[in-house]
Amino acid sequence: MTETGDWTTVGEQVRQARLGAGLSQAELGAQLGLDRTMIAKIESGVRRVDALELIRLAAALDVPIDHLLEPRPTVISRRSELLAENDTDVARRSQRLEIALASWLRDVRQLLDAGALTLVNPVRYDGNLASEDDARAAARWLRSIHGVGTEPIATLMDFCERSGQYVLVSDVPGEGASMVDGDVAVSVVSIEGDPGRRRATAAHELGHLVLGDEYSRDLAVHLSRSGRESLINAFAAELLLPVAAFGDVSRSTASRDEMIRLTAHYRTSWSLALRQAEQAGWLDASSTRWSRATPTRAEIMDAVGWAPQPDLDAIRVPPGYSHAVMEAWRRDFITDARAVELLHGQISLGDLPARDETDLAP
Structure with a gap:
């Protein structure tokens, strides 16, 4: 990322995620070992963020790294005004x-892009x-x-x-x-x-x-x-x-x-x-x-x-989406950990069958 607009996007996403987490700039800085003014510069787009800092920011704010790199879809912004302090x-x-x-949208798009999920x-x-x-x-x-x-x-x-x-x-x-x-x-x-x-x-x-x-x-x-x-x-x-x-x-x-x-x-x-x-x-x-x-x-x-009478009674994903996750996993498009992550609590690593190594051979 070298364009100024990209860093402005990262800064705004950090600001929104921080406010969503209920943290002040000083509190977020304390978690990262940074001064409050450094957080303010990141949020204004003045200070660039390296890969390690992005990982630490995402962990502290409990959001995927991709969320900090991509602008919020317009329709989400229209649902509610941007947060203030x-x-x-x-x-x-x-x-x-x-x-x-926004994270869920990225999950669905990953499976669509992989050809494992057919868009309805x-x-x-x-x-x-x-x-x-x-x-x-x-x-x-x-x-x-x-x-x-x-x-x-x-x-x-x-x-x-x-x-x-x-x-x-x-x-x-x-x-x-x-x-x-x-x-x-x-x-x-x-x-x-x-x-x-x-x-x-x-x-x-x-x-x-x-x-x-x-x-x-x-x-x-x-x-x-x-x-x-x-x-x-x-x-x-x-x-x-x-x-x-x-x-x-x-x-x-x-x-x-x-x-x-x-x-x-x-x-x-x-x-x-x-x-x-x-x-x-x-x-x-x-x-x-x-x-x-x-x-x-x-x-x-x-x-x-x-x-x-179970329905929407646990963390769940749609049936067609679930099948797509397993199809992507079987075709080795995603790792075991990513399959579990994409299924949002439906299974654990131990629930996945053993991979057939002969299917993965060139």
């Missing part, structure tokens, strides 16, 4: 999500999007093209991948973030929160892809940012639990037990199920009392016969 913990959590998102083109909805009803129609359309109908989505990870969005479930703080970089769409969902909330977050980020936003299409430009988010939320709710799933049950026959059954089988949060029940005409003033009582885990498990 006095930003809140919420902003720092958002920054950690964006760092994980992102699905886009071309219909009208002026109201929440339109957003719900888009969700029903997406369910239809994937042949799901009104049934529960078995695994949202696979559903998103088939829609062209590669999802990583990670232990970073926050909720979720997504981006489209050229022809690649990725999202990160935090493991924090209950399973229903994680599924809602994944469906929400898929909505950003399928419906677009103010940066990729004129999504309800007459609405405010919060108004556009309401459209995305309506899409996510209908995607996870279609109103049609409530059938012909009227308000007079709706019960809390039936609501719990739907919540359990569709694996949604109780609040999302209640919103959809209102759309279906299930809830009125007489049902308010029982609807506010959130079901216990025992009630949810009893509703599904105590059968495990």
Whole structure:
């Protein structure tokens, strides 16, 4: 790197990563054995950084080295403003999500470039999007093209991948973030929160892809940012639990037990199920009392016969992506350690089979 712009990029990436880690310039300098003024010069792009210092910076900031060398994709910058020294913990959590998102994008691109992963083109909805009803129609359309109908989505990870969005479930703080970089769409969902909330977050980020936003299409430009988010939320709710799933049950026959059954089988949060029940005409003033009582885990498990219902419940990667990692490993495109790293906790080194040395011979 010899161009001034390159060092400016490194400096800004160091600054953003440092703020995301909640460190002052002095605290980062202390970890590296550098004076605060040296950190300030690195962040301003004045001081160059050698390879060893890059490694130490990346380790101290808990980010991949590539993250310090490449500019943030524009779409990530548009999701939130750049951090300032006095930003809140919420902003720092958002920054950690964006760092994980950029790293995840590089993982997906590595497998695409190696020819191990076949790109799934992102699905886009071309219909009208002026109201929440339109957003719900888009969700029903997406369910239809994937042949799901009104049934529960078995695994949202696979559903998103088939829609062209590669999802990583990670232990970073926050909720979720997504981006489209050229022809690649990725999202990160935090493991924090209950399973229903994680599924809602994944469906929400898929909505950003399928419906677009103010940066990729004129999504309800007459609405405010919060108004556009309401459209995305309506899409996510209908995607996870279609109103049609409530059938012909009227308000007079709706019960809390039936609501719990739907919540359990569709694996949604109780609040999302209640919103959809209102759309279906299930809830009125007489049902308010029982609807506010959130079901216990025992009630949810009893509703599904105590059968495990895993989805987005651990650090996970999409199934097609997982196969691509193993294909790249078998073809000796990546090392054992990199395969484990790319699978984000799915396996350990001991889980990999022994390599067939005859396959690697020239």
